[in-house]
Amino acid sequence: NSQWQGTDYWYHNTVVKLNDGIMLTSANITKQKKTEHEIRQAKEFIEKVTTTNPDLISINDAKTGVLLYTNDPSFWNRFNKPYEAVKNLNDIKRAELMVHPDYLEKAKIFVQQRRLLSDGETLETELKMLTGAWIRSRSKIFQRDKNGEAFQILSISTDITISKNTEIKLQKSKETLHAALMQFQTLVSNTPDVITRWNKNLKLTFANEAFEMAMGKKIEFYLGKSPAEMGVPDKISLPWLEKLQKVFDTRRGVDHSNTYPTPKGNSFYYSQLVPEFASDGSVHSILAIARE
Numbered sequence: 001n002s003q004w005q006g007t008d009y010w011y012h013n014t015v016v017k018l019n020d021g022i023m024l025t026s027a028n029i030t031k032q033k034k035t036e037h038e039i040r041q042a043k044e045f046i047e048k049v050t051t052t053n054p055d056l057i058s059i060n061d062a063k064t065g066v067l068l069y070t071n072d073p074s075f076w077n078r079f080n081k082p083y084e085a086v087k088n089l090n091d092i093k094r095a096e097l098m099v100h101p102d103y104l105e106k107a108k109i110f111v112q113q114r115r116l117l118s119d120g121e122t123l124e125t126e127l128k129m130l131t132g133a134w135i136r137s138r139s140k141i142f143q144r145d146k147n148g149e150a151f152q153i154l155s156i157s158t159d160i161t162i163s164k165n166t167e168i169k170l171q172k173s174k175e176t177l178h179a180a181l182m183q184f185q186t187l188v189s190n191t192p193d194v195i196t197r198w199n200k201n202l203k204l205t206f207a208n209e210a211f212e213m214a215m216g217k218k219i220e221f222y223l224g225k226s227p228a229e230m231g232v233p234d235k236i237s238l239p240w241l242e243k244l245q246k247v248f249d250t251r252r253g254v255d256h257s258n259t260y261p262t263p264k265g266n267s268f269y270y271s272q273l274v275p276e277f278a279s280d281g282s283v284h285s286i287l288a289i290a291r292e
Contacts, residue, residue, distance in 0.1 A: 056157040059142055062115055062150035065090030078159065079129050100128040114139040115150045126160065134164035194269070194290040197276075202226055202244050205285065214262050236260060247273050248283050267292050 010033040016023040059069040066088050073083035079098050086094050091111040099107045110125045117123055117140060124138045135157050142154035188195045188208040197206035203226050212219045215230070222230050227237035236258055243256045256271040271290040278284035 054159075056155075058155050058157070060091065060153045060155065062141075062153050065092065065094075065111070068152065075157075078133060079131050098129055100130055100132075103127045110137070110139075114153055114155075117141050117150070119144075126164070133159060133161045136160045192292070194288075194292075196288045196290075198244055198286045198288065200248060200283075200285075202241055204230075214260070214267070216262070232260075243273055244286055244288075247275050247286050251275055251277075251283050 008030070009028065010030045012027045012029045014025045014027075016025075056075040057069075057071040058067055060066065061068055067086070070083065070087075076083045076086055081098055086097065089097070092108060095104060095107040095111065106125065107127050110123065110127075114123045119141060122138055122140045124136065126134060126136045128134055137155055137157045139153055139155040141150050142152040145151040191208070192210055194210045194214055195206075195208045196204060196211055199205050203224055204222050205224070207219050207222060209219075211222075215222060227240055228234070232240075239258065240256065243254050246254055253272060253274045256273060257269065258271075259266050259268050261267075269290040269292055271288055274287045274289070275283040276285045276287055
């Protein structure tokens with residue numbers, strides 16, 4: 001190694017002993033050394049990226065299923081299976097040791113299908129493990145043999161336990177809410193009581209079928225309107241509006257009584273006005289239940 005004008009040069013020197021002396025030959029190998037240095041730097045960079053990546057990067061033998069490479073052997077400890085215990089097992093045996101029984105068949109199909117992928121194609125699946133953890137795995141063909149058959153498979157596996165559990169809880173909440181809404185809808189559709197909901201502008205946002213029967217027109221005609229806009233006389237609408245406003249102001253429920261001319265004649269109603277609260281504690285709307 002030598003330096004000239006700030007640039008490093010590499011030479012390979014060979015000394016051969018002759019009868020009358022020695023022969024020295026020198027070959028410039030600077031380009032070769034630079035290439036070796038660049039390859040070494042690239043290898044170090046790749047190793048740094050893979051070892052700091054939280055995902056499991058692995059390469060499997062496509063035919064035997066055994067692990068040829070993994071960036072993080074400790075990843076397997078999350079599932080109570082040390083790397084040494086699983087690295088020489090095939091894909092199916094590894095799945096049988098680690099995957100939840102409900103997802104084992106799905107795992108086996110995934111293992112079989114990824115061997116049939118086209119170049120550039122990626123196969124993805126989500127599996128529940130025996131420990132209760134969730135894994136999202138994405139696989140693609142890494143190398144093919146001289147016959148074009150899959151030789152090595154590259155897989156990237158991500159622990160998605162937190163996001164998956166959140167997703168499951170959200171789905172259960174949606175199902176519970178849907179069931180509650182269905183029960184509520186059944187109740188309000190079949191009760192003889194008049195049930196309505198009013199917003200901060202004191203306009204109707206919901207009414208059940210009993211309201212429609214009492215008022216004489218389709219519900220759609222009344223939605224979005226105040227009592228006055230519905231044609232309700234002032235002597236009935238004004239006291240009603242005052243009670244609604246009182247609930248918004250005091251954040252407490254009130255009772256109300258009034259008569260109302262229905263298609264069947266005058267009816268007397270006793271009503272309970274109940275505040276419905278928003279997440280910030282303010283009154284979002286008022287639910288009114290009136291019984292004849």
